[in-house]
Structures are given as structure tokens and as C-alpha cells.
Amino acid sequence: MIILWDLSNDEPREFLFGHTNGVLNMVFTRDGQEFVSNGFEGGFIVWKLGAPVHRALLTGHSGGVTAVAVSPDGGTIASASEDMTVRLWDAVTARERTVLKGHSDEVSAIAFNPIQGTLASAAGHSTFFWDTSNGRQLMEMDNEGTVTSIAFSPDGKSLASSVELARSVSLWDVATGQLRRKLVPSEGDDDIVTLHFSRDGGTLVAGGGSTIRFWDPVAGVEIKEPIQTETVSRLAISPDAQTVVSSSGFAPPFVVLWDLKSSNKYELDTGASTGGNAVAFSPDGRTLAYTSGEARLNMVLWNLNSRGRVGMIDAPATVRSMAFTPRGKQLVTGLSSGQVAVWDVDIENWPKRACEIANRNLTREEWRSFVGGELPYTPVCPELPLPKD
Numbered sequence: 001m002i003i004l005w006d007l008s009n010d011e012p013r014e015f016l017f018g019h020t021n022g023v024l025n026m027v028f029t030r031d032g033q034e035f036v037s038n039g040f041e042g043g044f045i046v047w048k049l050g051a052p053v054h055r056a057l058l059t060g061h062s063g064g065v066t067a068v069a070v071s072p073d074g075g076t077i078a079s080a081s082e083d084m085t086v087r088l089w090d091a092v093t094a095r096e097r098t099v100l101k102g103h104s105d106e107v108s109a110i111a112f113n114p115i116q117g118t119l120a121s122a123a124g125h126s127t128f129f130w131d132t133s134n135g136r137q138l139m140e141m142d143n144e145g146t147v148t149s150i151a152f153s154p155d156g157k158s159l160a161s162s163v164e165l166a167r168s169v170s171l172w173d174v175a176t177g178q179l180r181r182k183l184v185p186s187e188g189d190d191d192i193v194t195l196h197f198s199r200d201g202g203t204l205v206a207g208g209g210s211t212i213r214f215w216d217p218v219a220g221v222e223i224k225e226p227i228q229t230e231t232v233s234r235l236a237i238s239p240d241a242q243t244v245v246s247s248s249g250f251a252p253p254f255v256v257l258w259d260l261k262s263s264n265k266y267e268l269d270t271g272a273s274t275g276g277n278a279v280a281f282s283p284d285g286r287t288l289a290y291t292s293g294e295a296r297l298n299m300v301l302w303n304l305n306s307r308g309r310v311g312m313i314d315a316p317a318t319v320r321s322m323a324f325t326p327r328g329k330q331l332v333t334g335l336s337s338g339q340v341a342v343w344d345v346d347i348e349n350w351p352k353r354a355c356e357i358a359n360r361n362l363t364r365e366e367w368r369s370f371v372g373g374e375l376p377y378t379p380v381c382p383e384l385p386l387p388k389d
Contacts, residue, residue, distance in 0.1 A: 059339050065320060070326065127141040297314060
């Protein structure tokens with residue numbers, strides 16, 4: 001791997017993958033538009049510069065990033081951290097806009113109001129509402145325990161929250177901060193640790209312990225038989241509300257897809273001995289992103305139609321949270337290093353991108369390493385010669 005550094009702020013600008021072993025030497029051309037590197041494997045690579053940055057790395061937190069969220073218009077990224085702050089970033093320039101301070105505990109969850117443009121953040125027993133245009137705190141709500149998850153209803157009028165060691169979900173009136181109702185299951189004693197609304201607002205999915213529950217948030221009743229599984233630490237519901245993905249907190253460490261029509265399940269091996277993998281659906285519902293590997297350094301992009309892996313991205317630190325941008329072209333991730341990484345996940349553009357960077361076709365071994373064995377080998381630079389292997 002080769003790292004290009006931005007000398008204006010001493011931050012990594014680009015990570016280039018191509019050599020199959022260590023890099024020995026690098027030299028820029030006189031015009032600065034290309035440079036040549038050679039590696040221990042004996043190969044030379046000509047790299048073209050000026051192509052779109054594959055990843056932005058946002059640095060500022062002094063603790064691990066526990067949650068990330070993207071504003072409805074896609075212009076702002078929010079990140080929550082162990083350092084008790086929330087930071088707002090410009091999604092276009094990748095520059096920090098403001099730091100939201102006021103929490104006295106690790107910030108565990110954040111969510112943008114899909115209508116009003118405000119942000120909710122939860123830490124300890126407190127949930128704050130923020131005006132994202134000026135960073136001003138608008139309201140504070142006190143919960144009965146440490147908040148584990150929050151989610152806005154699609155109409156922006158309600159906020160659902162769950163707290164540690166509680167088997168209920170609280171629904172709050174966003175305008176007044178008053179508790180509207182509590183959703184309490186008729187049976188079972190599993191804690192609820194993760195919440196998601198369906199896109200139409202008709203279903204609230206709640207997971208925790210070994211159970212996934214489905215509520216009508218308006219009527220306050222369960223509308224579907226609960227799903228029993230091993231453990232649930234994370235979950236998400238697809239945009240069409242036909243599929244739920246859950247991540248186990250302990251062994252077996254699988255990411256599980258649940259078909260709500262047929263009640264069938266599909267297990268995706270994460271390649272780890274412990275769970276707690278982050279999961280997210282793309283806005284069009286075609287792609288599932290989930291973390292994998294022993295340290296959750298990898299992000300797998302999985303196609304729900306073909307039921308196969310279409311790409312994998314390596315992160316520089318453990319990925320603790322993730323969220324797609326509204327157009328689905330980028331994936332925002334919160335890292336244990338305190339950084340926020342923004343990734344290009346426009347898969348159809350990847351071959352063109354690889355050709356722009358490397359100015360050559362990948363070897364088959366590189367294809368297997370960086371793309372995976374599920375996809376057939378494809379020349380990324382059709383007009384250039386194929387490698388001899």
C-alpha cells in the first residue's frame with residue numbers, strides 16, 4: 001500500500017493498492033501528474049494522479065467513533081465519539097463545521113431528523129436535540145437508563161429510544177419532548193438494544209437479546225410474530241421493508257438476513273470468532289454493507305439480488321459504525337481510531353477508477369485479493385495489455 005499525504009493539513013489523502021509485496025522506491029514525473037513505484041515482487045507501477053479521491057479521512061475526535069449519520073440532503077456528516085462530543089463535517093469539502101459539546105458521557109447514538117434538519121444525540125441518560133445550522137442545543141430529554149439506540153420516525157414527529165436493561169421502547173414527541181407511549185411486549189424478557197423504522201413509518205423494528213420484534217408505532221401493538229435467533233446486537237430493515245439484517249453479539253458471529261415474506265434466513269459468515277458487526281442497507285435496497293474479519297477491519301458489499309459479494313474494502317482501524325449517503329454512492333464509517341472514513345462504493349465505477357490510478361490491468365492474484373473470487377476477472381483497462389499471469 002502507498003499513502004499519498006495532503007501537505008496542507010498533514011492528513012492522508014489517498015491509499016493506493018497495487019503491489020503484492022513491500023514498496024522499494026517511488027519517483028514523481030517532472031510535471032507531478034504521475035509517479036512510478038517498484039516493489040519487492042519486481043514489478044513497476046505507473047500511478048496517475050488527479051483522479052477522484054477514493055476516500056476522505058476526517059480527523060478530530062480524541063476517542064473512538066461510536067456512531068455516524070448523514071443528513072437527509074447528504075451535505076452533512078455527523079460523528080459521535082467516546083470523547084463525549086459530536087462533530088459535524090461538510091460532506092463535500094470533508095472539513096469540520098462545528099463541535100457539539102454538552103454531554104457528560106460517551107455519546108452512544110445519533111440520528112438526523114429527516115424533516116427538520118435537527119440532530120438527536122444520546123449519552124448516558126440524556127438525549128439532546130441540536131440545531132445543526134449553528135450548533136445550538138435545543139432540548140434535553142432525560143431517560144430512565146443509559147440510552148442504547150435512537151431512531152426518528154420518517155415524518156420527523158417521533159423519536160424512538162431504548163435503554164439498557166429495559167424490554168420496552170419509548171416514543172417521544174419531538175416538538176414537546178414529552179413521552180407519548182411505551183411499547184412493551186406481551187411476553188419475553190429480552191433487553192432492546194437497537195431500533196429502526198421502516199421507510200414508510202409503518203413498522204418499528206426492535207432487537208435485543210435473542211429476539212427481533214415488529215411494532216406498529218402508532219397503534220402501539222406488535223404486528224408480526226417475533227423472530228427468535230441467537231443474539232442481536234445490530235439490525236437494519238431494507239427500504240422495501242421485506243428484509244431485516246441482524247448481527248449477533250456473540251457466537252456464532254454471523255450476519256443474518258431474514259426474508260419477512262417467507263420467514264427464511266440466510267447466514268453470512270463474518271470470518272470472526274466474535275460478533276457485533278456493523279450493518280447497513282443502501283438507499284436503493286440492492287446492497288448490504290457489513291463488517292467482517294477478526295478485528296472488523298473489512299467492509300463487505302453484498303448484492304441482495306444475486307446473493308453474492310460484489311466488493312470488499314479494507315479499513316485502517318476497526319469499523320464501529322456505518323451509514324450510506326442518500327444517493328448510495330458513498331459509505332461513511334466510524335473507526336476505533338477516532339477517525340471518520342468516507343468510501344467510494346459506486347461499484348460500477350470501480351474498474352474505471354482502478355485504471356485511472358494504476359494505469360494498467362490488475363493481475364489475477366491482485367483481482368482475487370482486492371475484488372474477491374466471487375466475481376469473474378475483468379480487465380480494468382480494456383485498451384491496455386493483459387498481465388502475463
